[in-house]
Amino acid sequence: MCPKIRPGRRGLRIAVWSLVTALVVTAGLVGVALWQNSYDMDEQRVTIRHGGHTLNGVLAIPRDGRKHHGLVVYVHGDGPVDATHDDGYKPIWEANAKAGYASLSWDKPGVAGAPGNWFDQSMDDRANEAAAAIAWARARPDIDGDRIGLWGASQAGWVLPKIAAKTPVSFVIAVSPAINWLQQGRYNLLAELRAxxxxxxxxxxxxxxSDTTLRLLERQATFEEYVKAMRGDADGMTADRWGFISKNYTADATQDLRALRGVPVLLTLAGHDINVDTADTERTYHKVLDAGGALTVKHYPDATHSLLKQSIEQSDLKITLTALFSPHSLFADGFLDSQRQFLKELGRGSHATPASSARVVHVHVYRPVHFDANADTWC
Incomplete structure (x- = not known):
């Protein structure tokens, strides 16, 4: 005859098994998160000095056993970005590593304890900074100095060609780059209002x-004058930000892009970009580079400005969960593979290779699903 189980003991057993189950599930989820956020590359912190400045960087090296690697140098977009972009760069770095390329990035001045203030920088300052980082990399025995190129997003569109004018680069990957600061600002304003x-x-x-702000910039107004003109409503503008805009609002990449003629360029554009007029960007890149460059254009109709899937970026919860459990899935389908393939083809000579080459190669243009003539943007 089986002994009777008292109600209190039964409740205790249920509670214990519930706790055990919860712990097992939690451990499993933690394990999945750790596995998904582990990348097949070795990272090391590095310090780069130039002109009295110090850059705190991260160098990610492939685990392929080779002694020399090509290098992708990262040029951030706008904002206070650290070297890994809060780990957001790591899936891209891993794609580079699979193609045999190391990746180099650094904290913006004033970010993550780095000295300085990124608001004090002009686009030329940023280009000088990157050129110094490339010189540092070329002096390393584990980096192939003939296979160093650039990766840059958004605001970096004004910096990438300036870097190429200062030092030879083997390739450029431009992600959602803008052409003209003022035109981009107006496009972004109207796109957000429509949205x-x-x-x-x-x-x-x-x-x-916006027109009032431009007039203030043109007459070099102070931040205090800006606030007064806005009737005390700075709308998030700070003195530092005003100074940064004042230094850079005339930026236009059109003429600078000539420095990329003969350089393999992968232009990556999103279909749901409300920050940058991608149609204008593509037209300008073709106009300037088709005559003497190796231009590849890739469109991602379902991506946002940051090349994340639109369905994910629209939800903070989805972004958080995907970043934890499947960070590679944050990006538009094919984005990581296309960058890896672009780098691998460089090694096979599928693109014009030396930065000094003027050889014209076939341009692969991947057309978007739909063009909205009224909005003048890809959608």
Whole structure:
């Protein structure tokens, strides 16, 4: 005859098994997160000095047993970005590593304890900084100085060609780059207003406010004058940000892009980019580079400005969960593979290789699903 189990003991057993199950599930989820956020490359912190400045960087080296590797040098977009972009670069670095390339990136000045203030930089300052990093890399025995190229996103579109004018580069990967600062600003303003369903009256008021800001910039107004003109509503603008904009608002990459003629360029554009007019960017790159460059254009119709899947970027919860459990899945389908393939083809001579070459190669253009003529952007 089986002994009777008292109700209290039964409840205790249920509680214990529930706790054990929860611990097992939690351990499993932690294990999955750790596995998904482990990358097949070796990272090391590095320090780069130039002109009295110090760059705190990260160098990611492939684990392929080779003694020499090509190098992808990263040029950040806007904002306070650290060397790994909060680990967001790591899936891309791993793709580079699979193609036999190391990756080099650094904290922006004033970010993650780095000295300086990135708001104090002009686009030329940023280019000088990157050129110094390339010189540092060329002096390393584990880096192939003839296979050093650039990767840059968004604001980096104004920096990449300036770097190429200062030091030879073997290739450029440009992700959602802008052409003209003022045109981009107006495009972004109108795109966001459309996305918000703004009324005609609100749109008119915001455009007038933007025009006022431009007039203030043109006469080199102080931040205090800006705040006064905005009737005390700075709308998130700070003195540092105003100074940064004042230094750079005339930026235009059109003429600088000539430095990339003869250099293999992978231009990567998103279909849901409300920050950059990708149609204008593509037209300009073709106009400047087709005559003497090796231009490859890739469109990702379902991607946002950051090349994340739109379905994921629209939800903070999805971004967090995907970043934890499947970070490679954050990016648009094919984005990581296309960059890896681009780098591998460089080694096979599928593109014009030396930075000084003027050889014209076939241009592969991947057309988007739809072009909205009214919005003047890919969608």
């Amino acid at each position: 918000d369903g703004a009324s005609a009256a609100r749109t008119k008021a915001e455009v007038a406010k």
